[in-house]
Amino acid sequence: MIPPGSVSVGSPGDGTVLEGSPQALKLAAAIGVGKFEVTRAQFARFVRETGYATNGGCFVWSGVKYEHDASKDWRHPGFAQTDKDPVVCVNWDDAKAYTDWLAKKSGKPYRLPTETEWEYAARAGSPALRPWGDDARVACRYANVADRRAMRDVPGVASWLFHDCDDQHAYTAPVGSYRPNAFGLYDMLGNAWEWTEDCQDEANAATPSNGRDCAKGVCCRRVLRGGGWVDSPNFVRYDFRFFIGSADRDFYVGFRVARTD
Secondary structure, three states, X not given: OEOOEEEEEOOOOOOOOOOOOOEEEEEOOOEEEOOOOOEHHHHHHXXXXXXXXXXXXXXXXXXXXXXXXXXXXXXXXXXXXXXXXXXXOOOHHHHHHHXXXXXXXXXXXXXXXXXXXXXXXXXXXXXXXXXXXOOHHHHHHXXXXXXXXXXXXXXXXXXXXXXXXXXXXXXXXXXXXXXXXXXXXXXXXXXXXXXXXXXXXXXXXOOOOOOOOOHHHOOOEEEEXXXXXXXXXXXXXXXXXEEEEOOOOEOOEEOOOEEOO
């Protein structure tokens, strides 16, 4: 459970992020937030019990370029995982189907966190952009990011920007492998990007909202937070906001659950 309160947030205006000037981020009431990202084992149980299908392939890194591969899915994202790794290659609809199943199964109102809830929970009272500050060499104590291990073991990534450290995992890591934040939440930065409830368009990128950005009231893009195992220092920060199509499945995108009691 995350207690209500407020924390000062904002970006330095260096053109690398999509958040506005400093402001107070407030959480009016306590919420429950998943201690870990949803794992492969947890998602597999949902699929077994419901027969839910995730057809359509996944966007992956081929070793030459980032492209859609119809043969890839959450079971086969293009790299080896354990059951304790975060599930990836799931789109927004898949994540929502999981939370709906979990809510029905438990009798509790599970859902995805909103952007505001996610960032408040991730920061855990800190105004800093990352728990390790600006020294990317320290990042691997706290998060699974693009690092020397990825440089060594992921094919064709010489042009990527890396953290100068080794987090021991080239791809995803078992959840909870690194230090938690002050609220006891793991992997809020790194490992897998996380879906939020929010619909967003880039024209209003500085203002988190539940607005719609597609014709006829259909939300085409949803907001991701937290960065992933593929990401450079510019993207692994509490305030970075990223948008992709709600139907897209990507080998670096997963989710965690939230709950309002």
